[in-house]
Amino acid sequence: MKPQPASFDSSGSVYHVRRSHPHRQLLFIIAVLWGQIPSAAQCVAQTLTVPEMLSKESQWKTWAAEGRKVLITGRYRKREDQKFFLNRLPLPFLAPKANPLPEKLPEDQPLSISGKLLNVENELSFEVNGLKLDESDVRKCVADVAAVAADQPELLYEIADRYQLIADFYEDRELLEQARSVRTEGFQRIRQQKAEDPDALWEHAETAVVWKLPHVLQLRSEVRFQALLSALNKPSAGWASLLAKMKLADDETGWATPDHSWNPRREQEYQKDPLGMYQSADNTLRVQLRRRIFREFRKRQILSELTSDGSNGIEIARLLQRDIPEDPAAVVAAEEKEVQFLLQRIGMLNRRQLETLCRVLLKHQRADQADAAQDQWLTSQEERFKDSGLDGQLRLADEFFFVANTWDRGDHQISGIEVLKAAWTTAGNEAPPEAEKIAERLKAFGWERVQNQWMTSEEISSLPKTDIQRAMREGRVVAGMTAEQVAGTLGRPSRVTRMASGKLMRELWVYDAPGTAGVVVQFVRSRGESANDSRVSEVGKVRQR
């Protein structure tokens, strides 16, 4: 391969190497560059701004000695004879006679001045070779902004930073405003860019504070609101974190307080342009708008938990009622879901579910439906327990009493009693001890088995007063009772005393132990009769216990 000579591009700073002899080429390049360095420093003017010049003031004398060419950009301040000065730079510029400074040059006119520093008897000045009037920084800034591509709004921040430095240096209010305006422009463009990303938008709202944008808190609140609006169009996955951020944001108040003053007119306005409404709202309305959007979020969030069959509708309604009481229609709708679910399965409901169903129906003044549901449920229970013998009868009776007691349904109390009576008959054949318990339960309802039939308390009251059965029911002992009846009424006596004569056997049952009736029951029978034939002849009090 033959060695290639080196060649330079138009800028003179980038080169290409032709492939010839590699070592020779490398030596040649080094030699050329070495020879070029000092001449480049002397021939190419260094461009410096006034602040840069000031920062290098210590080198000015060196530069003067070297005859270094410099291009200074700055702002015109004043002229004195053949000299003029730039703003904030303590260096006189010696204007060339061939190219004099224009007359009536306005103060702060941007200038680009080329030339070199002179040191005459330790007095530094700048010999001007060339002078050009520049555009104002505001105009440059506008031009720079115009050159920024639409998809690179971050560059606007850089432009704003750059011009803000200049504005600060010259205390240029106009430029400062321009820089701020550019930064705001950058913020708004990024806001547009992130409009579809709620989390990014929320984070972006914070930069308004970082950049100290005008009306920063208001702006941040608007962007946050926009983020929330944007989130409403997204799947619910990110809602929780966004809501959490909203709750944590100290200045985003109002979301937690129910707002009953929200009216249809406002709602209509909100539906039309929620963000516009927020941006133009005063603080009071903003609070209401935050509550409005929270309601929507929370409602969607809660409703997302509603099962497809509506089986948890009442729990959902409870959450809705708790968190967004301003929306009673949503509460009712959720409840209705579960009501329908329960009504479709009425026969399979347990007591708690039936209670729940009826509670909701009664709450909404649907008493007829509640009654019908109870009736239907009991019919199902009858079907369910019809072949379950005594246990089934007892269970069915309990279900009737449950409905009767819970919803004050006297008709079902009567049905329950009838089932209990039937159970008593069954128990008489299958489990006599159970029959006694059932009789006790019926007694509590005012029903007793008297003269081989069930009677109510009223019916029993109408029986003759001497009736022994009645006395037994009332816990009394009366003449004519057998020993068995007395024992059934008062229990066994503390002791028994007997006196026998040729005709009669008299037996005295003494109830004198603590807690007993404190009575003496006298039985009498003929000597020839058996003990079973004894009958109570008298009942007296125990004199001393």
Add this chain to the structure above:
Amino acid sequence: MCGVVIAVSLTGLWSWNQRRQDNARHAWRIASDNIAESLAAENLQKLESDLQQAVDAAAILRRTDLEAQAVSNLLLQTRAVNNLCGVDLFGELSATYQPDGTPDPVKVRTAEQLLIAGWHVFQCRILAHDSSERVVSLQLPVEFGSDSLRTTIESSPLRHTMEAFSGNSPVFAARIVSCHPPASAGGEWKVTLDPETLTLMTSVAHCRAAGLPAAEDQEMIDQLKRQDEFVKSTDLESLREQDRAHRRAREQAQ
């Protein structure tokens, strides 16, 4: 001659006495067998006769041992059941009351005559009487309006029985000697039992015959067993004799 006559007489008397005692011993044995038969058959009329023979024989034989005493008690017991009073104590006293709530003295006398005519059987608790260590009260919780009944008996055997069966109700029979109406409203009927007629019941058959539920009441059956053992192990006759001596001494003092 006189001596021969005296000798012959004494020999004859001795011989008669020997024969009498032999007969009595024979009669005791026979009666013992008959008593068992009659008791098993619950033939109380015949039992009374058999027991009387046995008691007579025991008297000839001068037997005062516990076995003889038990036979004597059984005779008294049988006699009591065979001769129960025709009227009921409570019923008869109740019948003496007038519409104003006080006993009619005439009816009281009539009642007393009827009540003392036979035996009464009691099963009740016994309480020591305040006035004498020999006297006991029967705890009979009956009332006649505002009046109550106090039944007493001066009987060491019953006192011993009370102590032996503390907490239980002994079963015994006795005759009434006197009935005194209450002195005023809210007072006590004072009924006194005859200690000579007192007999502790020991037989289920006798109790049943008296109308007591001895066959079905296990408590009563157990009590009768305890009383039977008590009678067979306690010298009640000596206690009775002491009571008699005490009464004689008191009568002489009066």
